[in-house]
Amino acid sequence: MNSKQKEDEEQRRRWGARTWSTLAAVRSRSPLIQCITNFVSMDLVANTLLSAGASPAMLHSIEELPDFTPNADALCINVGTLSAAWLPAMKFAAELALKAGKPWVLDPVAAGASKFRMMACLELMQLKPTVVRGNGSEIIALSKASTESSMGVDSSHESTDAVEAAKSLAQNSGAIVAVSGAVDIVTDGKQVIGAHNGVAMMQKITATGCSVTALIAAFLAVDQLHALETTASALSIFGIAGEMGMDAAKGPASLRTHLIDSLYGLDEAAVISRVKIASL
Template identity: 45%
Template sequence: MEKILWELVQLVRQQSPLVHNITNYGVMNNTANALLAAGASPIMAHAKSEIKEMIAISHSVVINIGTLDEYWSESMIMAADTAHSTGKPWVLDPVGAGATSFRDEVLNRLLPYQPTVIRGNASEIIALAKANITVTKGVDSTAKSNEAIDAARSLAGQYEAIVCISGETDIILDHQQEIFIKNGHPLMTKVTGLGCSATALIGAFIGIAENKVLAVAAAMAVIGIAGELAAEESNGPGSLQVNLTDKLYSITEQEFSSRLKIERL
């Protein structure tokens, strides 16, 4: 599988997919830079008057509810509706799901437009599936990724989506298969928005790949491995952020293949 995943990394570099992001203020710059470093082209646009035209020229759409407000939420609904009706793949990042009734309301309006991929931490996935565990801690997870597998399976079945649970082990699943990726480094949790960057990278990969599950796996693998490599030459979260961007840009097949820790069920 490692060869297929690396080919997808290369395909993003070659095709430079255009990714339309409606994402949060706190990560917008980092997200755009991560996409550029990986070879994709970011658009960061939320004005309702141009959403349909932007999506028409984009390969995929990323919706991240991190810094939610009333105007942006309507833009997100419009973008999800447009992506769904035109067959464009789109990713939902349910940041802080379960934290407030406003977030849950917006998510309940977005989900019927059947996101291609839902990516969140374990607590967000559990809250989104309205499982028994409903405690979240803002954008940080209070649960481990393996505790959210049942919730993820429920979401995948209900919305015909690929679900990616990020954590110490990243779990990617749909109704047919489950993939476990054990790459990354603990220092990555000290940099804001790396999960959001992963979501954006997923958007780039699903924009050009036929096999969407493997596209998600490739995106999560490349950012996890880049994080490992970056951590080895970083003194803290500040330098990690810079070094990780560099590694997304310069990562080699040998680095990718030798580091990849993946299991498929």
């Protein structure tokens, strides 16, 4: 093993140890994660959080927010099935989380699909999300604050196409920006990290992106101070669960089940041996 290989192996082991430590902390502390998410994703998001060891609360009534949101450990806001009736609750919850010093994560689903959706996302961005997680097209659209180049919730861009847009969005907003794709990209505007775990068939299961956004929120709940690394770790963990689930899956439906089972059953040896995170 040459010096470069030794350095790469040492980096992989450090990332493995960090990632396992964060997952173990989620399992130990069972952080309460409030999710204002879309109708399509609620089931998988809740089950992802439960399987990781967190406690999900699918709560969006504006009347309950003053009592509930400040006591949650993190907040996840997903605009997938956005409506004018839900937007005030999303903004109020983000305000409460920010005031309470709790991390919150924005999933700008199909940000460029309509002017209403784009304006909603931009208004939420003003409330200082800790992390923004989307696909390549969503991050490019949000960075440009335009409605160009959109295909609804599907991405017409690879994650690597959105690196510069992600860096710009991170610099302008102060948020960590994550771009999901074949390689998951995470940046603070300067550093760029790639998480290389996952399988292509995960894209055939609706709400996997929504679910990993919620998992990021759970990881931030136990380590907000290292949001860049924590986000990369969450993406890698979800990808590893997909890889392990794929070993027993026959298609998207069975992968969905096995992904959740694999996330629940992850142990230290599997995490350390499978994590593929590196600086880009």
